[in-house]
Amino acid sequence: MYPDYMNESLKKVAQTRNKRFELAKSGKPVFPPMSAEEREEVLNKFHPDYKPDAISEIRIGPNKGEKLTTEVADMLESRSRIRPELFDLTHPEYETDILIIGGGGAGCVAAIIAMKNGVKSTISTKLRIGDANSMMSQGGMQAAVRAQDSPARHYLDAIGGGHFDNKPELVRTLTEDAPETVKWLEDLGVVWDKLEDGSLQLLHGGGTSRKRMHSCRDYTGAIIMRTLMDEVKNHPDKITVFEFMPIVELILDNKGQCAGGILYNLETEEYFTVKARATIIATGGYGRLHIRGFDTTNHYGATGDGLVIAYRAGAKLLFMDSVQYHPTGAIFPEQIGGFLITEKIRGAGGQPLNKHGEIFVFPQEPRDVETSAIIRECLERNNGIETPSGRLGVWLDSPLIEMLQGKGYINKQFPAMHRQFIRYGIDITEEPMLVYPSLHYQNGGIEINEKGETNIPGLYVAGEASGGVHGRNRLMGNSVLDYNVFGRRAGKYSAEYVKTVELGPLSLEHVANYENELKNAKIKTDLITPVLLPSYTPEVVRKRQLTAHYEGTIR
Amino acid sequence: MPTKKEAKKKPVKTPEAKSVKKAQDKEMVTVFIMGKAYKVPAEATIMGAIEYAGYQIKRGAGCREGFCGACATVYRVPNDYKIYTVLACTTLVQEGMWLSQLPAIPTQKPVYDINKLEPNVATFQKIYPEVFRCVACNTCTKACPQDLEVMDYIQAVLRGDIEKVMDLSFDCLCCGMCAIRCPAEIVQHNVGMLAKRLYGKYLSRESIQLKKRIQEVKEHKYDKEYKELMKMGKEELKKKYYERDLE
Ligand SMILES: Cc1cc2nc3c(=O)[nH]c(=O)nc-3n(C[C@H](O)[C@H](O)[C@H](O)COP(=O)(O)OP(=O)(O)OC[C@H]3O[C@@H](n4cnc5c(N)ncnc54)[C@H](O)[C@@H]3O)c2cc1C
Ligand code: FES
DSSP states (O other), X not given: XXXXXXXXXXXXXXXXXXXXXXXXXXXXXXXXXXXXXXXXXXXXXXOXXXXXXXXXXXXXXXXXXXXXXXXXXXXXXXXXXSOGGGOOTTSOSEEEEEEEEOOSHHHHHHHHHHHHTTOXXXXXXXXXXXXXXXXXXXXXEEOOOSTTOOHHHHHHHHHHHTTTOXXXXXXXXXXXXXXXXXXXXXXXXOOOOBOTTSOBOOBOOTTOSSOOEEXXXXXXXXXXXXXXXXXXXXXXXXXXXXTTOOEEEEEEETTSOEEEEEEEOTTTOOEEXXXXXXXXXXXXXXXXXXXXXXXXXXXXXXXXXXXXXXXXXXXXXXXXXOEEEEEEEEOSSGGGTTOBOOTHHHHTXXXXXXXXXXXXXXXXXXXXXXXXXXXXXXXXXXXXXXXXXXXXXXXXXOHHHHHHHOTTHHHHHOHHHHHHXXXXXXXXXXXXXXXXXXXXXXXXXXXXXXXXXXXXXXEEEOGGGEESSSTTOOOTTHHHHHHHHHHHHHHHHHHHHTTTOOXXXXXXXXXXXXXXXXXXXXXXXXXXXXXXXXXXOOHHHHHHOOOSSOOSSOO | OHHHHHHHSOOOOOTTTOOOOOOOOOOEEEEXXXXXXXXXXXXXXXXXXXXXXXXXXXSSOSSSSSSSOTTEEEEEOTTOOOOEEEETTTOBOOTTOEEEEOSOOOOOOOOOOGGGOOSSHHHHHHHOGGXXXXXXXXXXXXXXXXXXXXXXXXXXXXXXXXXXXXXXXXXXXXXXXXXXXXXXXXXXXXXXHHHHHHIIIIISOOOHHHHHHHHHHHTTTTHHHHHHHHHOOHHHHHHHHHHSOOO
């Protein structure tokens, strides 16, 4: 339930609704889209990435001298969890053809494809398999399948959304493999939303010039992820899964080829050596670093681990100066602060409104632009709605959707969202939601090519951990597509690679060298990474946690 | 360790992140986490309360938003005989709540080759024969934190109505609450999963346009257009992008 003081503003939203409905129904733009100049201006002034302290120079490693997101630079300028000299690499506890780090979408896809190519793999994952951002996507996956759409048009949308920085060959791969990916998932048993005649039900997302969003109600990620997990679990002889066993460092061989990783049992706090002929990083994003103090939409284990282990091993990062904030995270009720309100809500006709009930931005701007416009509305124009704890947000008018799409549409298409709010006495078929941008996606990552290869032989990356596909801004629906397309490619090409590679003796020298680099650059830090899990222990408790010597996982 | 530093480095309250005016005096309640009493904010979720008390969760948290089912929790409250089965990440605490998270739920997951199955009742008879022990007691439905009609979909399996099973189990999070409460020892969520895969693969109508598009890509129909786009400089591309028509 909304507090009484919001009633006045809620009333205005209801009052303007009919007029907004008429305009929306007419098919004309509900608000003028921004020109290139307008976009630039609002980004410069209001996007969190453009604040002077948002980026800092990294002083060591492959990207030395470049400016990266400050929290990322801090995370990279950190120490290893292990002391390399304590490991006997001549007797690895586990050996596998392909070590896949991360049991989310990209990891499971890669394992399935590697298996189809006759190669066994081992998935190491931090929490349970499927405890991943991939489980959470609601909106959908892009693929140009309709006659009035084309893969090349999808390419143009994606590269424009990414501010033309994306690596062209990666965008081509992404968009050209897309239709095939829809089919591949359906053959595994994914239940796509369809129309009566069997054609796919498609919606808009931010920055799409044609409707091409494929969905599974608003449990898209959950349906795809669980299908993939089920398939992985159907092949225990070909795919081994280690849960609650993250990888904390990569292993190289004496020729600089990637040769596996160091596995850590979160519960017993033991370390194990995994020797692998190829390694795929599929560790996803970094929302739980809470960049600039933002709430996040991400899962519990999204701490950017892949970035730091790859960086220590010499892999190059790309576009790590840009962070994606989702324009519409929940800001009220507090308990669901940061939770994602899928872009599909706007795709279906939901509109962002200020406290006067006025629409102030075209609902389908690319995410960074939409985000900046919402921040501007709250901070500069003072048109935000204040929550009881003093935060600001704007309305996202969902009842309008029912007027446009018909009664019952929300319950059918957005059951998760409806559930999320009804628990707190807010019925989104009758009242709007209160939203504010939330930390959502790691735009950049470890640089890859079309095969998912990095600059380190034998090291592949797929999914959110990779960089280049989305430039500096990803469009909705391109990331679920990304982890499928590049998960498949990493699985395929690594499976080819393992058939010929010859590994030399294993080494953790790069970890020791990195430590030296830190010392030489006179960097003092007590940060130890990968971060693994965020801590939400309150300050008062922390002050009493006075164990003098503790070597465990988190504290 | 990582978080030691992070703890000191409290999240920067930059103005664009949030504008917290003042910390409010919080109303508190007492909850019993696995039997131990803690005072926690009255408006906290169970997950928030566990963390507020000082626990570092390892098992029992995944998405934290009601999608993954990692946070299955059982509780009772004073003067009420009922046992409640909920998700810790989306359920609020109550005064006197006695709660315990379930770190993992044992289930059986038979191995099958989806390519060799037929979408009919015989498949379920073979893979999940225990489904036919369902006594229609409705305990599973009562246990479901998503309020799904679990028993109804199990009954639909018996009738071979796979579409219904798919539909009713669509929003299932596989938290496993139904499975541990079921007197017939059925693993409902896995049964639902099999039904969804069978439906998606065998029963959902084929999209003709999808088939056509895949063929076009195979025949390199878009090569030329791609090559042109990929050759373009930033300015030219920009122009083309801003001029494109929107549907
Ligand atoms: C709430 C939400 C909604 C979204 N909606 C959409 C959408 O509608 N459309 C869209 O296209 N995209 C969407 N996205 C983005 C998209 O879902 C993700 O970017 C994508 O699923 C990432 O897949 P991934 O496989 O790369 O990473 P993940 O699925 O996050 O998997 C990474 C896995 O690696 C594990 N891991 C991490 N560190 C380690 C380690 N050190 N060792 C071992 N394992 C480790 C993690 O625990 C996790 O299981 C959404 C994201 C979120 C959070
Ligand atoms: S943590 Fe995922 S459902 Fe609660």
